Amino acid sequence: MCNKNFIYLLNDALENNHLQRALDAVHTFKAADLADILTQLPLSSSQILLVNLPARAYVFSYLKPQQQVKFAQILPWATLAEIIGEMPSDKRADIFKQLDLEQQNVLLPALAQAKREDIRQLAAYVEGTAGAIMSSEYATLKPNMTVLDAIKMLRLEAPATETIYIAYVLDEMRKLLGVISLKQLILGQEQDQVDQLMTTDLISADVDTDQDDVAKTIARYDLLALPIVDAQGVMVGIVTYDDAMDVASEEATEDFLRVGAVNASSKLSLKNASIFVLYQKRVFWLVILVFGSLLSGIGIAHFEDIIAANIVLVFFLPLLVGSGGNAGSQSATLMVRALATGDVQFKDWFYLLGRESLVALCLGVTMAIAVSVLGYFRGDAMVALVLALSMLGIVLLGCLIGMSLPFILNRFKLDPASASAPLVTSICDATGVIVYLFIASQLLTGIAP
Amino acid sequence: MCNKNFIYLLNDALENNHLQRALDAVHTFKAADLADILTQLPLSSSQILLVNLPARAYVFSYLKPQQQVKFAQILPWATLAEIIGEMPSDKRADIFKQLDLEQQNVLLPALAQAKREDIRQLAAYVEGTAGAIMSSEYATLKPNMTVLDAIKMLRLEAPATETIYIAYVLDEMRKLLGVISLKQLILGQEQDQVDQLMTTDLISADVDTDQDDVAKTIARYDLLALPIVDAQGVMVGIVTYDDAMDVASEEATEDFLRVGAVNASSKLSLKNASIFVLYQKRVFWLVILVFGSLLSGIGIAHFEDIIAANIVLVFFLPLLVGSGGNAGSQSATLMVRALATGDVQFKDWFYLLGRESLVALCLGVTMAIAVSVLGYFRGDAMVALVLALSMLGIVLLGCLIGMSLPFILNRFKLDPASASAPLVTSICDATGVIVYLFIASQLLTGIAP
Numbered sequence: 001m002c003n004k005n006f007i008y009l010l011n012d013a014l015e016n017n018h019l020q021r022a023l024d025a026v027h028t029f030k031a032a033d034l035a036d037i038l039t040q041l042p043l044s045s046s047q048i049l050l051v052n053l054p055a056r057a058y059v060f061s062y063l064k065p066q067q068q069v070k071f072a073q074i075l076p077w078a079t080l081a082e083i084i085g086e087m088p089s090d091k092r093a094d095i096f097k098q099l100d101l102e103q104q105n106v107l108l109p110a111l112a113q114a115k116r117e118d119i120r121q122l123a124a125y126v127e128g129t130a131g132a133i134m135s136s137e138y139a140t141l142k143p144n145m146t147v148l149d150a151i152k153m154l155r156l157e158a159p160a161t162e163t164i165y166i167a168y169v170l171d172e173m174r175k176l177l178g179v180i181s182l183k184q185l186i187l188g189q190e191q192d193q194v195d196q197l198m199t200t201d202l203i204s205a206d207v208d209t210d211q212d213d214v215a216k217t218i219a220r221y222d223l224l225a226l227p228i229v230d231a232q233g234v235m236v237g238i239v240t241y242d243d244a245m246d247v248a249s250e251e252a253t254e255d256f257l258r259v260g261a262v263n264a265s266s267k268l269s270l271k272n273a274s275i276f277v278l279y280q281k282r283v284f285w286l287v288i289l290v291f292g293s294l295l296s297g298i299g300i301a302h303f304e305d306i307i308a309a310n311i312v313l314v315f316f317l318p319l320l321v322g323s324g325g326n327a328g329s330q331s332a333t334l335m336v337r338a339l340a341t342g343d344v345q346f347k348d349w350f351y352l353l354g355r356e357s358l359v360a361l362c363l364g365v366t367m368a369i370a371v372s373v374l375g376y377f378r379g380d381a382m383v384a385l386v387l388a389l390s391m392l393g394i395v396l397l398g399c400l401i402g403m404s405l406p407f408i409l410n411r412f413k414l415d416p417a418s419a420s421a422p423l424v425t426s427i428c429d430a431t432g433v434i435v436y437l438f439i440a441s442q443l444l445t446g447i448a449p
Numbered sequence: 450m451c452n453k454n455f456i457y458l459l460n461d462a463l464e465n466n467h468l469q470r471a472l473d474a475v476h477t478f479k480a481a482d483l484a485d486i487l488t489q490l491p492l493s494s495s496q497i498l499l500v501n502l503p504a505r506a507y508v509f510s511y512l513k514p515q516q517q518v519k520f521a522q523i524l525p526w527a528t529l530a531e532i533i534g535e536m537p538s539d540k541r542a543d544i545f546k547q548l549d550l551e552q553q554n555v556l557l558p559a560l561a562q563a564k565r566e567d568i569r570q571l572a573a574y575v576e577g578t579a580g581a582i583m584s585s586e587y588a589t590l591k592p593n594m595t596v597l598d599a600i601k602m603l604r605l606e607a608p609a610t611e612t613i614y615i616a617y618v619l620d621e622m623r624k625l626l627g628v629i630s631l632k633q634l635i636l637g638q639e640q641d642q643v644d645q646l647m648t649t650d651l652i653s654a655d656v657d658t659d660q661d662d663v664a665k666t667i668a669r670y671d672l673l674a675l676p677i678v679d680a681q682g683v684m685v686g687i688v689t690y691d692d693a694m695d696v697a698s699e700e701a702t703e704d705f706l707r708v709g710a711v712n713a714s715s716k717l718s719l720k721n722a723s724i725f726v727l728y729q730k731r732v733f734w735l736v737i738l739v740f741g742s743l744l745s746g747i748g749i750a751h752f753e754d755i756i757a758a759n760i761v762l763v764f765f766l767p768l769l770v771g772s773g774g775n776a777g778s779q780s781a782t783l784m785v786r787a788l789a790t791g792d793v794q795f796k797d798w799f800y801l802l803g804r805e806s807l808v809a810l811c812l813g814v815t816m817a818i819a820v821s822v823l824g825y826f827r828g829d830a831m832v833a834l835v836l837a838l839s840m841l842g843i844v845l846l847g848c849l850i851g852m853s854l855p856f857i858l859n860r861f862k863l864d865p866a867s868a869s870a871p872l873v874t875s876i877c878d879a880t881g882v883i884v885y886l887f888i889a890s891q892l893l894t895g896i897a898p
Contacts (some may be wrong), residue, residue: 249790
């Protein structure tokens with residue numbers, strides 16, 4: 001939404017100390033847009049703008065982690081401590097974890113006692129769990145409050161909570177008794193008690209729950225926020241729907257990249273990552289897959305004589321091997337996504353294996369007919385037969401490998417997505433070479449020139 | 450969450466007319482879980498259960514489209530009309546669109562006038578736009594109302610709105626003046642006017658906006674709901690955050706499947722789709738890719754003599770060609786995802802092309818060194834040189850093709866994801882065959898036996 005000219009003028013105003021003019025020019029912008037503008041301005045100007053923005057902590061929390069660290073290095077310590085102190089607790093813990101030990105040690109004493117405790121606790125949870133993404137700012141109510149008192153309480157708590165639309169009803173030990181929405185309160189009678197109106201069949205998650213499962217639960221039940229409890233049932237935080245959206249988008253990106261054989265996390269920015277990082281994220285899979293291709297090469301070496309005698313076989317090699325790889329990667333892709341969205345579970349394996357065999361048979365027959373026509377025109381009836389049989393076998397095997405691998409990885413608690421396209425393709429390729437050349441060696445040697 | 454034994458007992462209770470017992474057994478379940486149970490029960494039992502559930506319309510809206518249609522075919526018309534009448538307006542329009550013309554004509558007269566109008570309007574919007582996913586049930590306020598009156602108004606409107614946490618302030622022509630949250634109202638003074646408190650710098654979308662862009666806007670600004678306006682600026686609906694989550698998940702699935710060369714929409718269920726549908730979704734790309742592989746075959750046929758003279762070349766064929774395809778599909782995957790998440794735009798092409806060339810050069814050199822060592826041991830120094838040069842050229846070309854194709858498709862308003870892995874791989878494969886065998890023919894013919 002911001003073109004270069006606007007950024008140019010804004011930078012000009014900031015460099016010439018026309019701070020008020022700059023602030024006026026951006027005062028209708030939303031936090032996400034302001035964060036964008038900060039990344040487009042030169043660092044000196046963006047520092048001035050950030051420090052003077054009314055909602056600076058909120059804008060700061062919209063910046064990407066690497067940009068937050070960049071600012072953390074140049075901002076005066078007192079200002080940084082102020083901004084970090086004003087941030088939502090989950091975002092505060094995130095930036096804290098990005099800082100190096102020395103920076104953390106300077107920063108901690110500058111924060112209020114309560115925030116110091118909070119940051120230490122939140123930063124201690126394992127990355128990728130509910131604990132690591134939860135916020136400790138949520139509204140709480142007591143079960144015996146009246147609706148009138150509850151609404152008054154929420155008004156008081158509002159500045160220090162992520163949302164006042166959902167409040168959690170806790171007992172003296174901070175154990176979770178129920179959840180009540182502002183809607184339920186507004187629709188209730190002023191003298192009703194909170195525990196008469198609250199929902200007690202509540203959905204919560206443990207601090208150790210995988211963040212992906214937290215996001216799925218929020219999406220499944222259309223929740224505004226999910227309460228997080230520790231092993232003793234004591235409430236320790238909430239994960240809100242907007243955090244769940246971010247997690248879902250990150251996970252989708254990671255799955256997607258893995259299919260493309262990129263060993264990257266969703267935090268990788270194609271535009272800002274260094275050349276070396278991009279190289280590093282990609283070279284791993286490329287080299288691994290070389291070994292996969294070597295298997296195909298070894299298969300070929302084993303049958304070198306039959307190839308030398310029937311050079312026409314090489315013409316069809318990419319086609320047959322490629323088709324097996326493609327069919328296998330289709331199966332794997334469908335399965336990985338179905339496992340990720342929860343459409344299928346491990347117990348469905350046998351049922352799905354049966355279905356997949358039928359689908360693979362249909363696909364294999366179609367492809368076999370197509371390739372045998374090509375083979376007849378390029379070679380002869382015998383070549384056509386070799387091609388048809390090979391294609392059928394290759395597609396069948398490819399589909400079954402592609403379908404089974406994600407399940408097997410899932411069974412061994414590995415991420416099924418890491419087994420997807422690249423790995424499946426190279427296994428199917430090698431299988432394809434062997435099937436093709438074995439069938440050829442059985443049927444063709446007799447008629448070799 | 451429901452094991453087979455529970456379903457068995459529930460079915461038993463329903464079949465033996467112990468309806469109350471069945472309802473008691475599920476009364477703490479959430480709508481999403483009840484929808485799951487309905488799909489696991491035999492149709493006759495699930496029909497009885499559905500009709501008698503207190504929140505049946507809400508549960509019904511959680512069913513997948515094909516299941517809704519299944520129920521629509523067996524439920525008595527009057528009951529179906531009642532359930533559909535009680536559903537949220539966006540879900541009601543969705544199921545209406547799934548029914549055939551005859552069913553629509555029986556259903557419409559059974560609905561109240563206002564709902565009939567509403568369903569006709571919502572069903573008229575093009576699939577995939579904001580109009581097609583929006584709901585017409587939102588809370589509205591007048592600008593000159595006091596906070597006290599506004600909260601009373603929201604209490605009255607609550608049963609007929611998707612959310613009362615966000616209310617839209619409209620003028621007499623229903624043009625959108627501002628938006629006010631229940632939080633702003635609660636924190637305001639009772640005698641304040643709505644137009645003093647409301648936010649006027651509001652974010653809205655046009656009815657024709659792509660649903661994916663709507664979901665992105667909601668995620669970017671962490672909105673609870675996005676107001677949708679028509680060409681005249683008149684408010685016509687809202688899209689809520691939970692609908693945005695569904696859209697984002699659908700789009701991620703579609704992109705993901707496309708990378709795996711499956712021509713499928715996100716609505717495809719691996720478990721429930723018929724064998725024929727699965728066949729149909731996959732055969733298209735498999736056959737298309739055969740033609741891609743044929744290009745490689747033609748390249749091979751052109752250089753048949755050099756292969757026959759140096760059969761060792763075939764050993765390295767899968768490795769070299771595969772590496773080009775892998776490198777290209779990495780580039781394409783990174784680019785498709787970066788375009789989808791908005792990390793890069795078309796204007797970044799030249800900048801990214803430069804960076805990609807550098808990354809590709811590093812990758813190519815690494816791979817060239819690796820493969821030349823293999824070549825030296827398997828063949829001789831000359832073979833090693835051929836392999837190193839080919840690998841470098843193939844990886845460079847692969848990366849540049851992989852990077853450019855999504856951009857070009859994007860430029861021509863085609864979905865960049867459809868150009869991803871499968872297509873890129875077969876183009877890179879064919880390029881790889883030609884580069885490899887051309888270099889071999891230049892350097893090796895002289896020393897052929």
